[in-house]
Amino acid sequence: MITITDLRKVYRQGSREVVALDGVSLSVAKGHIHGIIGHSGAGKSTLVRCLTLLDRPTSGSVSVDGRELAGVSDRELLSARRKIGMVFQHANLFDSRTTAENVAYPLELLGTKRSKIKDKVSNLLDLVGLTQFANAYPSQLSGGQKQRVGIARALATDPDVLLCDEPTSALDPKTTDEILELIKDVRDRLEITVLIITHEMGVVKKACNSVSLLEAGKIVEHGPISEVVADIDGRLSHALLPLPGEMPQDLPPGTIMDLLYSGADAVHPVISTLARQFDIDVNVLAGSVEDLGGAQFAHLRIHLPVGVDIDAVTAHLTASGIAVSVKEA
Ligand SMILES: Nc1ncnc2c1ncn2[C@@H]1O[C@H](COP(=O)(O)OP(=O)(O)OP(=O)(O)O)[C@@H](O)[C@H]1O
Numbered sequence: 001m002i003t004i005t006d007l008r009k010v011y012r013q014g015s016r017e018v019v020a021l022d023g024v025s026l027s028v029a030k031g032h033i034h035g036i037i038g039h040s041g042a043g044k045s046t047l048v049r050c051l052t053l054l055d056r057p058t059s060g061s062v063s064v065d066g067r068e069l070a071g072v073s074d075r076e077l078l079s080a081r082r083k084i085g086m087v088f089q090h091a092n093l094f095d096s097r098t099t100a101e102n103v104a105y106p107l108e109l110l111g112t113k114r115s116k117i118k119d120k121v122s123n124l125l126d127l128v129g130l131t132q133f134a135n136a137y138p139s140q141l142s143g144g145q146k147q148r149v150g151i152a153r154a155l156a157t158d159p160d161v162l163l164c165d166e167p168t169s170a171l172d173p174k175t176t177d178e179i180l181e182l183i184k185d186v187r188d189r190l191e192i193t194v195l196i197i198t199h200e201m202g203v204v205k206k207a208c209n210s211v212s213l214l215e216a217g218k219i220v221e222h223g224p225i226s227e228v229v230a231d232i233d234g235r236l237s238h239a240l241l242p243l244p245g246e247m248p249q250d251l252p253p254g255t256i257m258d259l260l261y262s263g264a265d266a267v268h269p270v271i272s273t274l275a276r277q278f279d280i281d282v283n284v285l286a287g288s289v290e291d292l293g294g295a296q297f298a299h300l301r302i303h304l305p306v307g308v309d310i311d312a313v314t315a316h317l318t319a320s321g322i323a324v325s326v327k328e329a
């Protein structure tokens with residue numbers, strides 16, 4: 001488990017101060033995969049540098065399984081870093097080392113015995129499905145295979161947390177899915193905590209149990225996937241379950257409403273019930289239905305004609321467990 005408490009990082013540029021992290025707090029349980037999503041400049045790389053102790057936070061704490069990392073002395077740095085295994089966007093392998101030698105590298109740094117390194121590397125290559133490529137050099141591997149080597153190397157020191165910085169941004173969609181499946185498989189087998197820093201919502205949808213939205217150094221929304229999706233006015237909800245298409249221009253007068261509902265509700269005939277109950281025509285403008293965070297969610301945009309009692313419709317829908325957002329009077 002990793003706990004980040006009120007983490008701040010202020011850079012000085014001459015007389016100017018840049019607040020890159022502005023009080024970030026976050027806790028991810030053992031065996032969970034947490035996504036941190038944010039636009040350029042949000043502070044993602046700064047957070048990675050503070051977690052891997054490449055950069056010292058200005059204040060705040062980072063603890064892994066109860067051990068404080070942020071304030072360790074330089075002497076303890078190497079052993080503290082072992083707690084967090086790092087996977088990079090471009091696997092960052094040594095070109096002159098084979099697959100097995102790349103995975104062995106962190107163990108060599110720790111002075112591990114040769115026989116122990118051999119066994120460990122062999123187990124890790126088995127875990128990531130690269131046993132036949134043990135003696136290949138990075139130039140002989142595909143992007144996905146290189147990333148597998150990167151994951152095996154990150155796991156070599158038995159970390160408690162796997163920190164992945166844009167692990168699939170350089171990969172095609174099929175390879176992205178394979179790497180995300182591997183990360184989930186590793187999590188299941190090793191019961192490790194995983195943090196994935198990304199700008200791709202698809203990664204969050206496919207791999208994460210929970211997500212945080214980082215903006216200007218602050219976490220502005222966070223929670224389990226099924227909870228953040230259910231917040232109809234939330235930014236993460238809009239990004240996770242977007243409505244396809246533009247708002248139509250030439251609609252007759254009336255009211256536009258967005259509806260969001262989940263679980264068993266998603267298979268209920270919400271629209272036909274509404275039409276019958278209020279004896280009105282309901283025009284569906286856009287919609288999407290997806291499995292997210294283990295539940296099915298539906299997001300619909302509907303148009304109701306002039307004269308409909310919007311308050312009564314809203315009350316009826318809300319009473320049925322449907323979130324409503326009235327867009328346009
Ligand atoms: N060494 C530094 N000195 C001064 N300012 C910095 C330094 N590193 C980052 N910053 C500033 O901190 C803020 C956050 O930067 P950071 O690199 O963490 O963003 P990011 O979310 O990783 O963006 P991107 O998606 O573009 O990589 C930015 O305003 C950036 O200019």
Ligand SMILES: [Mg+2]
Binds near residue numbers: 044045046
């Ligand atoms: Mg960055």
